[in-house]
Structure formats: C-alpha cells, structure tokens
Amino acid sequence: MKIMVKALPVVLTAGYVLLMSVAAQAQFARNSGQDTIIDADDTVSVGDLTTLTGQVDIRQGDTRMLADKVVLDRSGNPNVNSGIKSAVATGNFYYITPEQEVRGDKGVFDGATDEFTITGNVILLQDDSVVTGSRLIYNVKTEQARVVSDCKGRKCGPRRRVSILIKNNANAE
16 A cells, blocks of 8 residues: 655654555545545654644545544554554544535544544435534445434524535526
8 A cells, every 4th residue: 555644743763664554554535445645833742642733634545534633543453453452533523535525623433333423513415405403423434424412403594403404406407
C-alpha cells in the first residue's frame, strides 16, 4: 500500500514514524484499501495517541474527513479493524462521500464497530434531502445512518427533534 503524507510538521522523528503507521491503518472509507492522505498544520505523537491540529484533512479514496483537531488512538488490537481503537474529531467536523455529507461539532469513530457518532448541530445531506438532529450514528461499512434527537414529542419544537426536508423536484424548471 502506498502511503502519502504531506504538509505535516513533525515534532520528533519517532512521531513521524508513528504517524506513517497511523496513515497506513486509518480506514474511514468504505473502500479502505486505498491510499490515505493526511494534511494538518501540526502533529504530536505520544505512545498510541497521535494528535493532529489545524484544518485537519484526511482523505482516503473518495471519502474525506475534516476537523479542526483529530486525536487517533492506536491502542486497539492491530489484527482487528486495523488497530485504530478510536478517532475523535472536534471543531467543524465533516465526513464527506460522493453520496452524502455529514456535518457536526464532533465526530467519534469507534474502530470496533466501524461507526462514527456525530454530535452538535448535526446535518446530513443526501441527494436532495436534508436531515438534522442531535446525534447521528453512521456505519462506515454499511453506510447506514441513524439520526436521533435528545427530545421526544411535539413539545420539543422542530429544532430539538429530528427534522427532514425532502425537496420536491417536480416543481423545478
């Protein structure tokens, strides 16, 4: 597997080696056999944790993850889910595939389940539909998305419940 890492000022040579292993193991895309490209303003590796900061951009194939900060925990079993135990992305989180775009304040990837849990001002854009809610659980392998709210019932109002907009393309000229 060819790995490309660019524009990453590395604090220590050992940190660079750790980051290279992270890039080889990161599998946030449904077709995870593709190259991983990581761009960030800064990176620090300590033990099994790698912290990327400053407009972090992780691309694998046609899938892209953006955030202000990403902390990768590689303390998982290296034979299961490529050794990535978790990835926590905070600040302006985006997960983008050709079919959909997910936005939120925070995205947490669980390597054991291959799921992202996105919280804080969650927006899911898919085709011509827009779905908003308090939390979105997205399975990377199955591409199944579930949006939930913290409040139930009409008393919550539309901003606190799951809200779906389906555009009627029949009226488009």
